Amino acid sequence: MQKYYPDFELESLYRIHLEPTSKCNLLCPMCPRSIxxxxxxxxxxxxxxSFQDFKSWFSPYIKQLKSWVLCGGTGEPNVAxxxxxxxxxxxxxxxDSFIHMNTNGGVRTPDYYKELGKYFPKNVDxxxxxxxxxxxxxxxxxxxxxxxxxxxxxxxxxxxxGGGKAEWEFLIFKHNEHQIDEARxxxxxxxxxxxxxxxxxxxxxxxxxxxxxxxxxxKDGNIEYLLEAPTDENNRNLGSRTEIGNVxxxxxxxxxxxxKWDKIFMDSILDFDPKxxxxxxxxxxxxxxxxxxxxxxGKPENPEDKHEIYVTAQGxxxxxxWIGTVYYVPSNWFELVQIxxxxxxxxxxxxxxxxxxxxxxxxxxxxxxxxxxxxxxxxRCGKLGYCATTCGENNQIDDIWTHEENERAK
Numbered sequence: 001m002q003k004y005y006p007d008f009e010l011e012s013l014y015r016i017h018l019e020p021t022s023k024c025n026l027l028c029p030m031c032p033r034s035i036x037x038x039x040x041x042x043x044x045x046x047x048x049x050s051f052q053d054f055k056s057w058f059s060p061y062i063k064q065l066k067s068w069v070l071c072g073g074t075g076e077p078n079v080a081x082x083x084x085x086x087x088x089x090x091x092x093x094x095x096d097s098f099i100h101m102n103t104n105g106g107v108r109t110p111d112y113y114k115e116l117g118k119y120f121p122k123n124v125d126x127x128x129x130x131x132x133x134x135x136x137x138x139x140x141x142x143x144x145x146x147x148x149x150x151x152x153x154x155x156x157x158x159x160x161x162g163g164g165k166a167e168w169e170f171l172i173f174k175h176n177e178h179q180i181d182e183a184r185x186x187x188x189x190x191x192x193x194x195x196x197x198x199x200x201x202x203x204x205x206x207x208x209x210x211x212x213x214x215x216x217x218x219k220d221g222n223i224e225y226l227l228e229a230p231t232d233e234n235n236r237n238l239g240s241r242t243e244i245g246n247v248x249x250x251x252x253x254x255x256x257x258x259x260k261w262d263k264i265f266m267d268s269i270l271d272f273d274p275k276x277x278x279x280x281x282x283x284x285x286x287x288x289x290x291x292x293x294x295x296x297x298g299k300p301e302n303p304e305d306k307h308e309i310y311v312t313a314q315g316x317x318x319x320x321x322w323i324g325t326v327y328y329v330p331s332n333w334f335e336l337v338q339i340x341x342x343x344x345x346x347x348x349x350x351x352x353x354x355x356x357x358x359x360x361x362x363x364x365x366x367x368x369x370x371x372x373x374x375x376x377x378x379x380r381c382g383k384l385g386y387c388a389t390t391c392g393e394n395n396q397i398d399d400i401w402t403h404e405e406n407e408r409a410k
Contacts, residue, residue: 007297007307008297008307008309008319008362008367008371009307009362010061010358010359010362011064012306012307013061013064013065013306013307013308013309014064014065014066014067014306014307014308015065015066015067015068015069015306015307015308016058016065016067016068016069016308016309016310016311017068017069017071017308017309017310017311017320017321017324018049018068018069018070018310018311019049019071019072019073019074019075019077019310019311019312019313019321019324020048020049020070020072020075020077020080020083020086020313021047021048021049021072021075021076021077021079021080021313022044022045022046022047022048022072022074022075022312022313022314022328023046023047023048023075023076023079023080024072024074024075024076024079024104025076025079025104025106025107025146025147026076026104026106026144026145026146026147027039027040027145027146028143028144028145029143029145029214029216029227030143030200030201030202030214030227031074032044032073032074032325032326032328032329033074033075033328035217035253035255035258035262036214036215036216036217036253037145037216037217037218037224038217038218038219038220038221038253038255039219039255039258041259041262041328041330042259042262042263043262043263043266043328043330044074044328045313045314047313047314048075048079048080048081048082048313049080049082049086049311049313049315050081050082051082051085051086051089053315053353053354054082054086054089055089057311057315057353057357057358058358059093060358060359061358062089062090062093062094063093063094065094065097066096066097066098067097067098067099067100067308068090068097068098068099068100068127069100069101069308069321070083070087070099070100070101070102071100071101071102071130071321072102072313073310073312073321073324073325074313074325074328075313076103076104076106076107077101077102077103078103078107078108078112078116079107084112084115084116087099087101087116087119088119091119095126096126097126097127098125098126098127099119099120099126099127100127100128100130101120101127101128101129101130102129102130102132102169103129103130103131103132104131104132104133104144104147104152105131105132105133105147105151105152105155105156106144106146106147106148106151106152106155108155109155110154110155110157110158111158112155113155113156113158113159113162113164114158114159114161114162115162116129116159116162116164117129117158117159117160117161117162117163117164118162118163118164119164120159120164120165120166121163121164121165122163122164122165122193127165128165128166128167128193128194129159129164129165129166129167130166130167130168130169131152131156131166131167131168131169131192132144132169132171133152133156133168133169133170133183134170134171134173134176135170135175135176135179135183136149136176136179136182136183136186137149139175139176139179140152140176142173142175142176142216142225142227143171143173143227145216153190156168156190156192157190157191160190160191160192161191165193166191166192166193167192167193167194167195167196168183168187168192168194168195168196169196169198170183170195170196170197170198171198171199171200172197172198172199172200172230172235173200173227173228173229173230174227174228174229174230174231175227175228177230177231177232177235180197183195184197194408195407196404196407196408197235197407198404198407199235199236199237200229200237201237201396202214202227202237203229203236203237204237204241204242204396205242205244205247206241206242206243206244207243207244207247208243209243211228211229211236212244212247213226213227213228213229213249214226214227215227215249215250217252217253220252221252221253221254221255221258222251222252223249223250223251223252226249237396242280242282242283242286243280243282244280244282244283261330262330263330265330265331265332265337266330269337269340269341269344270341270344270345272337272338272341274334274338274379274380274381274382275380277334277337277338278332278334279334279379279385283334283335283385284334284378284379286388286394287335287379287383287385287388287389287392288377288378288379288383290388290392290393290394290395291392291393292374292384292387292388292391292392293391293392294319294320294370294374294387294391295320295390295391295397296308296309296319296320308320310323310324311324311353312324312327312328314352315352315353315354316343316348316351316352316353317351317352317353317358317361317366318343318351319367319370320390322386322390322397323339323343323370323386323387326339326340326386327339327340327343334379334385335379335384335385335386335388335389336386338379338384338385338386339384339385339386339387342369342370342373342384346366346369350364350366351364351366370384370387373387374387
């Protein structure tokens with residue numbers, strides 16, 4: 001097997017990306033937890049990591065770890081009841097740790113956020129809290145469904161007034177791209193240290209080159225509006241663009257049937273056959289020709305780089321946040337079912353921190369199953385399509401990162 005440098009070895013682990021909870025106050029339409037903004041998926045276990053869990057799993061490595069990412073793939077970190085205790089513990093045991101945290105700003109109280117600000121001091125480079133605010137008062141709720149603008153403003157201002165280093169991250173859609181400059185100015189007036197207008201994932205599927213829109217449904221399953229790609233191509237994520245033909249947008253979705261099909265999809269993952277499963281021609285051609293360079297292993301040319309892992313709210317160890325998030329998404333899309341099957345065949349019990357130590361997971365051979373899939377010739381014989389989509393050439397993640405780097409340089 002090819003040797004990667006750095007590799008998935010416990011002594012080179014320097015960052016843990018942790019999902020504190022799968023619970024959330026919002027129903028963002030393109031989030032894996034949501035059925036197009038109408039309802040939370042019934043197949044998602046709603047849970048959270050306790051302070052005792054955190055100490056039990058990570059205390060042997062707390063001084064080794066240089067960085068933490070507290071960002072929900074399916075949940076809002078500040079919903080977790082022990083979130084402050086966990087952050088306080090990290091700071092107490094290893095004060096120099098860098099903590100990157102995300103929030104939609106719509107839970108808890110200003111007093112909570114003022115207290116939280118103490119752990120992200122503005123004048124010290126030890127991390128920041130990212131507020132995900134996608135527009136202004138008249139547009140933010142179109143993606144961040146169920147959030148309160150008043151609450152976001154009160155909580156973010158309390159965090160900043162409490163001495164916290166805050167950044168404003170703004171996902172760009174057609175409905176809010178005209179507000180980027182106004183939101184940037186507001187962020188300066190409030191005391192945010194950075195404003196990042198960020199390309200949104202989810203518009204890589206196109207029909208005759210036109211990004212396919214996402215329908216948003218209400219709690220009864222009736223369509224309310226469409227989420228559309230930005231009109232300015234400089235604001236679009238063009239990585240991993242795949243022609244899939246026309247897609248019917250239904251005026252209503254029977255939620256009871258969706259719950260049923262979600263369960264069927266999840267229950268049939270082990271029956272998936274990559275040799276015969278359907279894949280779009282354009283997608284298969286692209287990923288088969290793509291060389292995979294895993295992002296969480298750092299840069300191969302830099303021997304000082306080290307690696308990170310992702311831990312889900314359910315306590316499962318994943319090689320990265322991208323796999324960890326889509327693992328819970330019911331789908332018949334080739335690359336998602338393929339990567340889900342790879343994990344399920346290895347066995348959830350073998351990667352659960354409720355049943356194993358982190359060292360035992362590392363020594364189990366788990367990470368080798370992914371590395372094996374990077375060097376296969378094509379997806380029909382085991383090449384991991386999702387890894388090619390996130391870490392291959394012209395992928396959807398690089399386009400976002402490049403855009404974000406340019407934003408941070410402003």
